[in-house]
Amino acid sequence: MSMDVTDSFVGGFSLDFGFLAEASAETTHAGLSALDVCGMILVSVGLVFFLGAAVGLYRFPDFYTRMHAAGKGDTLSSLLILLGFGLITLDDFSMVGWLLVVKLLAIVLFIMLTSPTSTHALMRAGYEDGVEPVTKGSSSKNTKKEGES
Amino acid sequence: MTTEGFTVFAGAALFVLMLPALYRVAVGPTSFDRLVAVNVIGTKTAVLLVVIGTLFGRLDMFVDFALAYALLNFLTSLAVARYLNRTRSMPEKKPAKRRAPRKKKAKAS
Numbered sequence: 001m002s003m004d005v006t007d008s009f010v011g012g013f014s015l016d017f018g019f020l021a022e023a024s025a026e027t028t029h030a031g032l033s034a035l036d037v038c039g040m041i042l043v044s045v046g047l048v049f050f051l052g053a054a055v056g057l058y059r060f061p062d063f064y065t066r067m068h069a070a071g072k073g074d075t076l077s078s079l080l081i082l083l084g085f086g087l088i089t090l091d092d093f094s095m096v097g098w099l100l101v102v103k104l105l106a107i108v109l110f111i112m113l114t115s116p117t118s119t120h121a122l123m124r125a126g127y128e129d130g131v132e133p134v135t136k137g138s139s140s141k142n143t144k145k146e147g148e149s
Numbered sequence: 150m151t152t153e154g155f156t157v158f159a160g161a162a163l164f165v166l167m168l169p170a171l172y173r174v175a176v177g178p179t180s181f182d183r184l185v186a187v188n189v190i191g192t193k194t195a196v197l198l199v200v201i202g203t204l205f206g207r208l209d210m211f212v213d214f215a216l217a218y219a220l221l222n223f224l225t226s227l228a229v230a231r232y233l234n235r236t237r238s239m240p241e242k243k244p245a246k247r248r249a250p251r252k253k254k255a256k257a258s
Binding site for chain 2 (some may be wrong): 032036040043047050051053054055057058063066067070074075078081082085088089096099100103104106107110111114115117118119121122124125126128129131
C-alpha cells in the first residue's frame with residue numbers, strides 16, 4: 001500500500017491534504033514549491049557545516065581538536081541535511097509524506113542524542129589512554145609524528 | 150535547478166566531503182583519530198541513505214535503513230571506545246597518575 005502511494009507522489013500532487021497541496025502548488029513558478037526552496041536552503045547550510053567538519057578533521061593538529069571539529073560539525077550538518085530532505089519530501093502533504101517526516105525526525109532525534117554521547121566516550125577513552133594534547137612546545141613533534149608534509 | 154538535480158548534487162557533495170575523513174582513517178596517528186573519522190563517515194552514510202532514498206522515490210524504505218545504520222554506528226562507536234580504553238597498554242605513567250585519584254574518590258564516596 002505504502003509503495004503505491006509513494007510512487008504516486010513523485011509525479012504529482014495527490015491524496016488526503018489536497019487543499020494544502022494546492023496551496024503549496026500556487027506558490028510554484030519555476031517548478032519549485034516553497035517547501036522545496038526551504039529544504040534546499042537547509043541542505044546547503046548543512047553541507048557548508050559538513051565542509052567545516054571535513055576541513056577540521058583533515059587539518060587540525062591534534063586528536064582533541066579534530067574531535068572538536070568532527071563532533072560539532074558532524075552533528076549539526078546531519079541534523080540540517082535530514083531536516084532539509086524532510087521538507088523536500090513533504091511536498092504533497094500526503095499521509096505517507098507525514099509518516100516519512102516523522103521517521104526522519106526520529107533519526108534527527110537519535111543522532112542528536114547519540115553523536116555527542118559517542119564523542120564524549122571517545123574523548124574520555126583517549127584521555128585515559130594518554131593521548132597527548134598539542135601544546136606550544138610539542139606542536140612540531142606532533143606534526144612530525146603525524147607524517148604530513 | 151530541479152529537486153532531483155539538487156539531490157544528486159547533495160549526494161555527490163556528501164561523498165566528496167567524506168574523503169578527508171577517509172584520509173584521516175588511513176593516516177591517523179592514533180587509533181582514536183581513526184575511530185572519530187569512522188564515526189563521522191558512519192553518520193554521513195546514514196544521511197546519504199536518505200539522499201539515495203529521495204532520489205529513488207523510495208524514501209519509506211530507505212529511512213528505515215538509515216535509522217538502523219545510525220543505531221549500529223552508535224553501538225559500534227561505543228563498543229570500540231570501551232575496548233580501546235580497556236586493553237591498550239600504557240607505556241607512560243601519566244595516565245596511571247590521572248586515573249588514581251578518580252578511584253580514590255569512588256572509594257571514598
